[in-house]
Amino acid sequence: MEWSVAGRLPESGAVVSNHLSYLDILVYLSVRPFVMVAKSEVEHWPLLGKITQRAGTVYVQRGGGPSTYGAVNAAMAAAYRSGLPVLFFPEGTTTDGQSGVLPFRRGLFHSVLNEGVELRTAAVRYELVDSANEGASVARDVCWVGDDYLGPHLFRLLGLRGVKAEIQFGDEVRARGDRFVLSEGARGVVVEMCEGALVSELVGV
Template identity: 35%
Template structure:
């Protein structure tokens, strides 16, 4: 099973590199989105990951999706519902192969620690919203085992508030053989290849996306970014804890 999965995944990733390098420059946004959607769904299938969607995702018009962050898979899981432009730390750009893929598909990279990084990314987000895109943000700033949610950074919420777009919290819940698990969480000292190796050798991997009620732009503007980020964090943490059987404090 592992060998056949590894071969098919490798071939599929090579096809993805061909698409983003050769064809994407000539495709309009709807065409790139369609390819991104189908490619992501096929990748998850080849990796043996079952995806279940709960709630009502915002499928049309601009929006900001904010989610907890567990794995490099998160981008493709969300793309399998609706292709998004993601905000990611600049280190991901230099990941072997997958870094090229996410860069070619329109990811916006943020140089953490640079003085004007947030302002530059905010302008990029505004441009994506103006095209009617959904932007994906992982406000924890790093991955976690997925059984709780770390505090959110609120700075990039401001771009969505200023653009007058709705903000929808999304809870990502990872399962292994029917139980909530951190088995394939991309944490600790493991590298990308080690994590992929573990995933391809596993069975019974599933991800649930729970799309929580969207926060209206007018409400967000009235509350300000700190309160909006805190409310989104509260909703996602509740959803994560509810399926884990633990009530958050």
């Protein structure tokens, strides 16, 4: 697997990205150290669970409700104090990269405002560059979407050749009136980056 990176690497603060696969976590961590934010189930996954534990990941219980907010905010505050950039995926799930960027869930944007940290954006996309992958597709065999089981998907992914990841980092999101304004501004930038990558792919740029 190979990857390319465009844009200035974040040094601290928060980073939000679109989300295509469990592979996203490994790709971002290969670029530079991050504190990742992931759903609590990831902690118990084979292999990826151990990797994310060692990376100091903040695990968030989906649908935990108000009773979990205090613990999540405290964990996020500690993550920002680590000095590493904190990366999370506010879509809350993965997509196939072709159906657009989902609406952002706003909960974790509270921590960005509460701690007064910089917010940056990022976008990830994948490409199959080896002709040996006949019949395979990024949407089905790299992106992990819906009810696809982890084991069979991982088996297909490991059988691919010439998987290329492209990461683009955007500038700081400066519209910070509240979490609604902040999340919508961030999503708008991520959408622009993802749509730009898709257009380039379609026209062969």
